[in-house]
Amino acid sequence: MLRPSTTLPRRGRGPLWRNPAIRALIVQAVLFLALAFFVGYLVHNTLVNLEARGIHTGFGFLEGRAGFAIPQTLIEYTSDSTYGKTFVIGLLNTLLVSALGIVAATIIGFLVGIARLSPNWLLARLATIYVEAFRNIPLLVQILFWYYAVLRALPSPRQSLSLFDAFFFNVRGMVMPDPQPLEGFSATPWALLIAIAAAILFGLFAKRRQANTGQALPVYWIGTAIIIGLPLIVFLATGLPLEWVIPEMTGFNFRGGINILPELLALWLALSIYTAAFIAEIVRSGILSVSHGQTEAARSLSLPEAITLRKIVIPQAMRVIVPQMTSQYLNLIKNSSLATAIGYPDLVAVFAGTTLNQTGQAIEIIAMTMAVYLVISLTVSFLMNLYNARTLLKER
């Protein structure tokens, strides 16, 4: 009787290495031994080298006094702080520029991506040129260009370019008004939180109402009105408890206001413009990926354009857009490490730069720096996998 034989050849029939299971074991054992030997060799060399150079391993150096200044610190820091603190400062600066970059890149990217699909020939061409120009030029060139060719060419503080007499641009960066909360201001953020909660509740109510009665409420308009209106009323009722400190020219520099480093501006500009070019392509391909049949079906049900866009095109496009967008965000965070080329004090420039040079603890510092990026990447990929599993096309 004929029977398809999918079982492994029995033992005793031919030599041992013909048995796939045993062969797999041998291959893995050889790979394991080779790797173990290689890693052991590296560790041995490293230990010998470290001893020869008199470097002590360990994380004790984090307690040491840093002794250098950092131009931008989001939390309290002096040169008397520890090396451990420089790690935190650098990390916060990395996160700051990444967050700013992600917001700006998303806005520009969506606008350009939609513009590429515009029926207006000129606008579509302009968007195409934007994408093709900026994504084919190395980010580092763009950062250096914005920093050295544009921001360094701005006038000295005395001849600052001003915008509305409140924002000033000069060679030392940008100075902008500094909001100072007065007494009673804390009511406004609370009002904002309450408003957001109320808007969410209202949204749930409207959904249930529509499910029961079939009547839709203008959820978005009313929600926006609540979120903007309530804090605004509270803010006005408590008597505008916010004072703007407008920067003023005194002597050779500005006094008052928030000073933004030119390094931050250059990095922010370059990161957002560069990443936006990629996001634009993602948005465009996402929208194009929604098959034409979907919009035709919506039209034949005589759904209005706005509903078609909001309930049919965008949710399906998002399934394509979101995963790729996340990987662009991760790229942006990783690319923010190019800060070190212009001296913006991010994690790599401060910690893997100055701190490494001062302490010589290369292994610990590089490992910590890489670990930060790895943790961010792996966390985001993990969340992304959850999202993908949730929004996966559910097929019968």
Add this chain to the structure above:
Amino acid sequence: MTTDSTFRTQMIEAREAPDQSRGVLGWFRANLFNGPINSIVSIVVILLLARLVWPFLEWAVIDADWIGTAREACTGEGACWVFISARFESIVYGFYPEAARWRVDIVFALLAILVAWLAVPRMPRKKWVALFTLVVFPIIAFFLLVGGSFGLEYVPTRAWGGLMLTLTIAVVGIVGSLPLGIILALGRRSKMPFVKGVCVIFIEFWRGVPLITVLFMASVMLPLFVPGELDFDKLLRALIGIMFFWSAYMAEVIRSGLQAIGKGQNEAGQALGLSYWQRMGLIILPQALKLVIPGIVNTFIALFKDTSLVLIIGLFDLLAIIRAGLTDSNWLGFSTEGYVFAAAVFWIFCFSMSRYSQYIERRLNTGHKR
């Protein structure tokens, strides 16, 4: 025979197309001014272009200085390209000794011929040329560029620089990361848990960290990994880092291609009694790699752009050479020209690669699209 008035018996004479939908004016109406919003957008875009593009053209071309050898030639209002032409040699060759530059030229020419051969679909014997490019060419290039044998003068990698270094890093990165990426991709799909685990960890590690930290690692940590007396070349260290880093990205691209090949292909190979490497090498990989050529080229583009990062660890690639020129006290204040030129060079390389990948995509994609 019925003379029902519902039907005509004679053809209607052809009418002229409406005036407003023909010709240049019709095109303008249809594409730029069909409706109030579109008209406003068009006008805004035109004004924007007039504000941005014209001044740039004026600066870069019309008012620019092109001829001369020294700073004195920079008299015009616009860009002074003399800054570039005066140091063109060093931008191309770096600090490579002048007497030996013919060696670089030969390598450049050989590379150009091979790439053109591989890129043009009509050229025959692709497989052999590819093998030559991946195996023989690197050896020839190594002996020509490094020298020290066959009576050629030894040129240390310290002296390498400019476009030549950029291309060296890019080519070594590409030639190295492709095979490594293939092995990693196959390993990640392996059924052996240890092999798979090693490949997954390797790939996810390199993909999770920025290239800069990899280069830092290569420049400060790698020397600790080898016996102290071994002098580890700085360029070589950077190249190892770049190769590992990009092989992880390449592996993911190739894996997506492997996933697109139906299971039946592998099973058919098994039924014919082919070994694993025969099945992969003769059946799966040729199809999978063909599918992901655009993805591979995109990785090449990213790799090429990121070669500029080596300036951070002190290698003098194209960008670093131009930057070094900017600090020359004779030529202060030409950073715009320098960076615009660097951007243009990188752009030309990357844009042609991306165009090529689109062309290949169209060639391979027959049908299926509406």
